Amino acid sequence: GAGVSQSPSNKVTEKGKDVELRCDPISGHTALYWYRQRLGQGLEFLIYFQGNSAPDKSGLPSDRFSAERTGESVSTLTIQRTQQEDSAVYLCASSRTVQETQYFGPGTRLLVL
């Protein structure tokens, strides 16, 4: 079946612009997660959704970051007024329930100039 998909696959933007990243989870997966991975570093948890609600937003780096999920499906991660330090790969993962294995999408590579 189809895996997790993310779009765009690559995004280059100018400092100060807003960007929106999209994640389509595996159909039927109730849990959805966003992570950030800077070059050569490990995964950094950002936020997760259980259904459409986000019980844990503790990983969001600043108030410039927000995420939403609708219809227990697609999620968008929005970064406002991007900064150069936001440059990273943003990975989305989904799981059938919060306790089960997470499957990752291919990521969106964001470069802020």
Add this chain to the structure above:
Amino acid sequence: RKEVEQDPGPFNVPEGATVAFNCTYSNSASQSFFWYRQDCRKEPKLLMSVYSSGNEDGRFTAQLNRASQYISLLIRDSKLSDSATYLCVVLSSNDYKLSFGAGTTVTVRA
């Protein structure tokens, strides 16, 4: 202290060799454990879950030691295709959050 710590390596081994490495976790409430594999510029992919009794999947063996709070991965008869970064992943039962280690890099040479 990081929630999950791994030896970053790199572990450089010849084809056919056995390589093993550990990861330690700090949260005693952790309930599920996984090894993921990440190739360069690719997303992490599940390699195997780790069960309390230890488990084997082909050339890969995972062990869990709850008392000492560590997980191990052993790769037998290494192949060139095993070259990757291996991520230790721990799920907390408190908040169902996955914590990732920074990864152990393994390079298998011909």
